[in-house]
Structures are given as structure tokens and as C-alpha cells.
Amino acid sequence: MSATDVCRAPALSPEGATVERHWRDLAARRRLYTIGGLVFLFFALSGSLWFANETNAGKFFDRLPYVADFFAELKPRDWFDPVRALFDLPSPYDDGSLKFDYPEGRVYLTQSIYIPEYFHRMVETLNIALFSTLVGATFGFLLCFFAAGNITASRWLRFFTRRFLEIVRAFPEIVIAGFFLAIFSLGPIPAIIAVSIHTVGALGKMFFEVVENADMKPEEGLRAVGANWVERVWFGIVPQVLPNFMSYFLLRFEINVRASTILGAVGAGGIGESLRLSIGRGHEAKTIAIVFLLFCTIVAVDQFSAWLRHRLVGRQAFAYGRGE
């Protein structure tokens, strides 16, 4: 078939006509699927929206004009007040109420040097996130090799490790936190345990996928000189997967900062709790201070982690994450 034939769309040969017909059928079917999918999506979306609106405490269109009111209520008496709240400086509006008791929460390091309350809370949340990422990564590291098909030959061991990681990952964090809250009473330890357990599952999965994609040649070399299993993993696999592991570790840290903030809001301490309390009580200056601090911290953590991941694994690190 020459180029001119194509331009004029000539009568096709029988074989050509068959191909053409099949192609048209295929295209038509694909269009049908696409339209069907979109219609389904449309109805599912409308149904869901209707359902959500029906079961909500306030109706969407009733509430919509007042949603912004909250932001208007957030206006502090003067714009320096959030700064005072952030650094625990006494407020000129102090009337003895909780609303303006900024110096109350100071954490004194020495007689005169103190850490402002919300910074201390933020450090607490960051510590929860980092420590539980560390614990989770340690166990995820130990478990991932048993889940990887190219390292562990036993199919049963692999199966059980993978199922274990899956269950641990899908188990709602809030239930673990609530359970340990009942045993330990209030405090950050339940949040640490909950986030750690979830991290084991999430990182374990990421890790074993990295291990499965590893180059097996170093491992073969070690096997050839008679290295045992641990040596083969430690010298053959770990050096090449470590940068990726670190990258996932940092990614998980970002996610866990957010997760521990949320867990904090339901009673596990840290900045999340302060935020929930100050929003609930309508303390505008405090709320602005906390939101600002949280926003800056999250941006800083994300930037730092992105920069470090870029150094570790190069372009692969362009993605970032959030909670699951």
C-alpha cells in the first residue's frame, strides 16, 4: 500500500477490510466502556454526595454561607497576638482566662531559658514520628528479606511474612492507639506503638519490593565463594538496596509526622492535641500560632526529606507521600 492510497482512502483488500472492521469494532467497544465507566462514575458520585449530605449534621447548602464565618472568627485582637502565643509572651489582653494564658505552658530548661509550649509540643510530635519510623524501619528491615522471593526460598515463610505485613499495614492505627491508651493511660507511648506497628507493615512492603528488584549478581558471586545466607544478604543485597531503603525511610517519616499529629488530636499528646483544644475552645491567636507552626514544620520536613532523598537516589526520589 503506497502513501497516495492511504490519502485517498481507497477500496481495501479483503484482508485490509477485515483488519479495518476489527479495528472499528475495538474502538467502538473501547468508547462504550469509557462512556459506561463515566456514566457509572457520575451516578456513583451523585449518589455518594446525596448520601453524605443526608447523613451530615448540617446540610451543605445551608452551611455553605457560614463556612467562611469560622475564618472570620479566627481574626485575633491584633496581629501581634499570634506571635505572643507562639513564643509564650504575656499578652496585654490577659484576663486570667485560658484564652490568653500564653506564658503558662513554658518548659524551663534553666532558671531563665525556656522552650515555648507549642515548640515543645511540636518537638514531641516530631519525636513520636521519628522514633516510631526508626522502630518500624528496624523491624521492617528484618522482615523484608523473608518476604522477598529472590532471597527466601521457602514459600510458606514468604507467604506468612507477606500476610503479616499486609494485616499490620491495614489494621487501623487508631485502634492500636486506643487499645494501648487503655493500658498506658494518656500519653505519647500509645501513639508511638500505633505508628510503629503501622510503619512495620508499610515499610516492610516497600522494602521487600526493593529487594526483589535488586541485582542478583553480587549475591551469586558470594554464593559461589560459599557465603552463608546472612553474609549473602548483608554483603550482596544490603549495600545496593540501602539508598532506596533510606529514601523510603524519609518518605515514611514525612507521612508519620502527619499521622502522629492526627493521633495527637485524638488524645495521644503532641501538637495535634493543642490544635484540637484551641480550635474547639475558639482561641483564635493560639490556633493561628499552632497552624502556622505546623505548616512550617511540615514544609521544612518535606523539603529536607526531598533534598536528602534526591541526594540518595537521584531522580527516582521525585515522589513524596502522605498518610495511608
Added chain:
Amino acid sequence: MKPDAINDIAARHPDAFRRSLWKRYATPIGILLCILYTFYCSWFFSVASVLEKANWNLAGAYLADWVSYEIRPDIEFKDNHLTIDYSRFSKLGSNPDPDWVAKQMAVIERQVEAAPAPGVATNKSSQDSFMAPGAPTAENPAVPLGQSAPAVPETVREDAVVAATVTLGNGQIAVTPNLVTVTRGAESVVFDIAKGSSVTPRTPLPDWIEQRRPGSTAYVSFGFLGRAEVQNDEVVAWRRFFGWANFVFDTNSPFWGKPFGEVASLIVSGPRIDPSRSNAALAWDNILNNAEWQHGDVWLKLLQTIVMAFVGTVLASIVAFPLAFLAARNVTPSRIANQVTKRFFDFLRSVDMLIWALFFTRGFGPGPLAGMSAIFFTDTGTLGKLYSEALENIDDKQREGIRSVGATPAMVQRYGVLPQVLPVFLSQSLYFWESNTRSATIIGAVGAGGIGLKLWEAMRTNTNWANVFYMVLLILLVVFIFDNISSYLRRNLMGTVANGNDERRVSARSAAAQIA
């Protein structure tokens, strides 16, 4: 190998044999830092003292509560007989008489205050049939013999329990008004009860019975199957049963306690229990409104959670889609538009989902609207950023091809760009749908709708662990189903479109994998 050959290799690969100090000691330094940080954290959170104060017995009991329940008979000592009482909302219904509590009846004589008793006694729900009106109860104790009573005491003769035997697995507690015999396996201990003053064992106690002071309450453990307390005025036993009690019908339902076959035949062909509606409707209503398990409410809240994740992700995808074109350097030439859109995305996702959730809970009131708005706002930022990155990574040749045949700019996007990025977009949206189904649970706990709050409330009471487990199982099931749907769709999308462009498929997969 000869030494000079070794030296030769070492000379050719200096980076492998003479690495910098930092490279050589990076791993031990890293591990050391981690250990130091662990010590710092255990000081910061005072882990040791928290673990010390923790109530581990409670943990065992709570864990057991996930899959079992306890029934507690209270056997009270009276002068010459016993009364057996069950807790008010017992899982055995209003008139319990389980076969593992054996009773021995006899006709006894006792004295009753005539006047004030009936009113007090009849309103007590756990009134047993063998007790006459005016029987002494915990709130209204009988007046002991020999004490001068204000009302004229009256002697009645009646049937009453004089001995009871509670069986718990391999153990047994035999109770008479002044003697309690506790048996576990082959061992057995007899306690003398001086009513109201002391509990005295006749033999030394085995390790499964604990008495903190001589004469005080004895705590008996039967392992998982139960426990008991022998007090100086009553014996309280807890017998544990596997399973979830009254899972389908609660004790107020007419179908309660009936075997499956009977319930089925009642529903299919039985006479109407409630004349106003069919038995099937009544049964369904009873199931939904089961007071202990609240099936209807749990399912409604679960559906809210699913809907929150679904609507939030779909709306976020729809909004992020056009904005991503605006943010992509290679699609929109304007630097300002790129930067403004990208910073907007960063803002949306950096204000944490929690903050959005708290704001919208204030705005819309508690419910799924708040949760879905929070997911929508956060994910518009995240998906927008991911979409625009996917756009910036496209292969330019297809666009050039389309442009070279004289297509309009819109057509270039439609046929040159969209086919390349659409599978990536869809796959990323599916990943977020999946992950949002999980995070919607936790968002709910701050009041943003869905099962989270219900879960949290059930946990805070510390008595509903079986309900918690029920909801957890439902959540796991939902997560499992949606994971599979999403990965099935994703596999199909990536399989059909990405052939011939292998690199893009890999990068999309790794990008998506990093998020999930």
C-alpha cells in the same frame, strides 16, 4: 593470587579499597546514632516509668474481650440461704437460669419485714421467680435475727436456694451460706465464711488463689475460662465464653435465643409476631437496631467512610486535572502561572489533613461532608503535584507529531499529551482512593464523619472491645476489597496502554508505589 596481582587490582579500584573514613564508618556511625536517639527518646517519653505503670493484666482481659464475653453471677450469702443475681444488662436476657449454675432448692423459714418491702423489690429487674416479694436484696438487706426491727418481723416459709454450684471449665465453685468449696482440676480449697467479717481457708492456698490479707477477699483464677472472688458477703464468678454474644438479635427481640432453624421457619411461615408487619421485616429491624451491636449504625458509618474517600478522591482528581496542565512547565509557558499553581498545591497539602478536617467540622458540622472536604483539599494538592510532574516527564515526540499535522493547541493536548499521561493519572488517583479509604477512618475520630468516631467511642468505654473488633474486621474487609478493585483496575490500565513505552510504566509504578 600473587601479591602483585592483588596490589594491581587494589591500584585499579582505589574507591573500593581505600575509601574515605566517612564511607568506611558510615554504617556503624549510623547505628550508633540510632541507638543514642533511642536512649534520648526513652528519656524524653519516660518510657520506663510508663511501662512500669502499665496494667498488663488489663491488657490480657481486654484482648480476651475481643473474641469472648463474660457472664457474672453474684451469689449472695443470706442467713440460711443464697440469692443469685446477674448483672443488670446480662447477655442472658431478663430471666437468666444457665445450666452451668446448679441450684439446690429447699423449703426454709426466714423472717421478713412486712410493710416497706414490696415496692422496692418488684422494680428490681433481676428478681428471680423463686423469690417471694419482699425478699432481701443487696439494696434492702434482711434484718438479722435477734435484732430489734422497727417493723414487725414476720416468719415465712418458702422455697429458696440453699446451695449453688458454678462450673467454670475444669473448675467448680460450690457455695452454701457459710462454706465455699473452690475446685480447680484435682486441687480443692474450702473456705469458711463468717458472714460480713471474714473469709478463712482451711488449707494453705495454691498459687491460683490469692488472698492479700488473712480473712480478706480471695481472688480465684481459672485461667482464660473465668475467675471468681470469694468475699465475706458474696461470691462473684466471671465465666468467659468464646464468641460474640447476641450478635444477631439482642435480648429484647422476640427471635432472641431461638435456634437458627426456628428463626428461619418463623420468618418464612410463622404467624406474625407483630401484627403490623411481617416477621421478616421485624427480624431485619431487630438486627439493624440490635442494642448491643448497633449493626445499622455501624454499617451506615462504614458507608460514610467509604463515600468520604471516594468522593474526596474523585473531586480532587477532577479539580487537579486542569490545574496540573497550568502547573506543568512544558504545557503552560507562563512561569508565573506555573509557580502560582505549584505553590497553591504545596499549600493545600502542607496544611495537614487534620487541620482541614477540624476546620470543616466547624464549618459543616460533624459528618462526612467535613471528612470528604478535608480529603478533597489535601488530595487536590497532592494529586496536582503528582499530575504536573507526570506531565513534565512526557515524551515530546508525540506532541511534535500532532503539532506537525497542523492540529490546534487543544488537539495537541488531547492527542499528543493525554494518551501518555492518562493511565498514570488514573493509576495515581486509584492509589489515593485506596490509601484514603484507610485514612478516612482516622480522620473520622476528630468528628469528620465515618466510622472513626464510633470506633473511638467504643474504645473509650473500655467495655466494648468485641464491638471494636467487629468494626476492625469490617474495616479490614473494606480495605481488602478496595485494594483489590484498585489494583485490578490499575493492572488493566497499565497493561493496555503502556506497552512500547516501558520507561514510563516503570517510573509511574515507582512513583505511585512511593506514595502508597
